[in-house]
Amino acid sequence: MAAISCHCYCTVRGSDKPYLSGQNLRRRTPLPAVSVSFRRRISCIATSAAPQKVGQKNFLHLDDFDKDTILKMLDRALEVKSLLKSGDRTFRPFEGKTMSMIFTKPSMRTRVSFETGFTLLGGHAIYLGPDDIQMGKREETRDVARVLSRYNDIIMARVFAHQDILDLAKYATVPVINGLTDYNHPCQIMADALTMIEHIGRFEGTKVVYVGDGNNIVHSWLLMASVIPFHFVCACPKGFEPDAKTVEKARKAGISKIEITNDPKEAVKGADVVYSDVWASMGQKEEAAHRREVFKGFQVDHNLMNIAGSKAFFMHCLPAERGVEVTDEVVEASNSIVFPQAENRMHAQNAVMLHVLGK
Incomplete structure (x- = not known):
C-alpha cells in the first residue's frame, strides 16, 4: 500500500537524483x-548515495534501469508465473540461498509475496520486524547492512525514510531490494x-x-x-x-x-x-x-x-x-x-x- 508523509522526507546526500531532496511536498x-x-532511450544510472559495487545489482528505483531491462524482467515474470501455475516445482534457482526481510512498518502483501516467492524458488526468507532490529535506533543502518550481508545473499527492506534504503544499499555487499519507502514503491x-x-x-x-x-x-x-x-x-x-x-x-x-x-x-x-x-x-x-x-x-x-x-x-x-x-x-x-x-x-x-x- 502507499505510505507517504511529508515530514518523513529527507535529503539524499550525494545522490545523483536531485528530485529526492528534502522539502515539504504537500502545500504548493x-x-x-x-x-x-x-x-x-535512457541508460541505467547509479543508485543510492554511492555507486553500486562492481557486479552488485540493487532494485531501488525504476529509473535505475533502461527499457530493455524492465521489459526483460516483466517477460521473466510471465515465464516463471506460468511455470509455477503449472504446478512444476523443479525450478529452484535460490536453493541454498537466504534473504533477510526488514520491516519497519506492518505488511501483508509485501511479506507474504516475497517470502512465498523466495521459498517456491528454493530459498529461505527471514522476517525481521520493527522490534527485531529497530534500525537507526538500536543499531545503525550501515552496521545492519554489513552484518546481514555476511549472513544472507539478498536483503529486502520495507521502511519509512527513503534514506534508509539508500544507506542499506550503500553499505551492503549483497543486492538490496526496495520493498517500499515513503518516497517510492x-x-x-x-x-x-x-x-x-x-x-x-x-x-x-x-x-x-x-x-x-x-x-x-x-x-x-x-x-x-x-x-x-x-x-x-x-x-x-x-x-x-x-x-x-x-x-x-x-x-x-x-x-x-x-x-x-x-x-x-x-x-x-x-x-x-x-x-x-x-x-x-x-x-x-x-x-x-x-x-x-x-x-x-x-x-x-x-x-x-x-x-x-x-x-x-x-x-x-x-x-x-x-x-x-x-x-x-x-x-x-x-x-x-x-x-x-x-x-x-x-x-x-x-x-x-x-x-x-x-x-
Whole structure:
C-alpha cells in the first residue's frame, strides 16, 4: 500500500537524483498540465548515495534501469508465473540461498509475496520486524547492512525514510531490494505493469489515470514513465500533488505524456486503467478526517468509471478503504483487477530477485 508523509522526507546526500531532496511536498501551487510524447532511450544510472559495487545489482528505483531491462524482467515474470501455475516445482534457482526481510512498518502483501516467492524458488526468507532490529535506533543502518550481508545473499527492506534504503544499499555487499519507502514503491508498479500486460495485452502506449493523493505510488509511476512510454495522469486535490522534482524529471525524460490535474472527471476519459490508493497512509492517520473533506470528488465510483469508458480497468495497490477512496461496487465489478494485481506482486518480485541475483 502507499505510505507517504511529508515530514518523513529527507535529503539524499550525494545522490545523483536531485528530485529526492528534502522539502515539504504537500502545500504548493498546482502544477500545470504539460504533455510530452516523443521517445528516447535512457541508460541505467547509479543508485543510492554511492555507486553500486562492481557486479552488485540493487532494485531501488525504476529509473535505475533502461527499457530493455524492465521489459526483460516483466517477460521473466510471465515465464516463471506460468511455470509455477503449472504446478512444476523443479525450478529452484535460490536453493541454498537466504534473504533477510526488514520491516519497519506492518505488511501483508509485501511479506507474504516475497517470502512465498523466495521459498517456491528454493530459498529461505527471514522476517525481521520493527522490534527485531529497530534500525537507526538500536543499531545503525550501515552496521545492519554489513552484518546481514555476511549472513544472507539478498536483503529486502520495507521502511519509512527513503534514506534508509539508500544507506542499506550503500553499505551492503549483497543486492538490496526496495520493498517500499515513503518516497517510492517500485515492486508495486512492476506488478501493475505485469497485470496490465496480462489483461490489456500491452503496457506501452496505455493511458493510466491515478486518482487520489500524490504519494509514493505516483512517484513510482512517474519514474516508470521516465523509462517506458505511456500516458500517465495524476488527478489529485490542490496541495496534494506529487513531488515537483519527480514530475519535472519524468517530463524531461521525454519518454511519456505526463499530466497533473485537479479534475478527475476530465482525467479519466479514455483511460485504460483507473488507479486509486488510500487517501491517508501510514503516518497520516491523524489527517484522515481532514483528508476526507479535501478529497471529496476524488472517490472512484460507478459514475467515474462510466466516464472512463467500458474498456477501463480498475486497479488499487491495496489495502482499500471501501466507501472512502473507492466504492465497494467498483472493487467488486467485473472490470476490477485488484486481486490479480495483488497476486502479481509475487511474480514480479520473483523476476526482480532473479535479476539482482543474476539467475
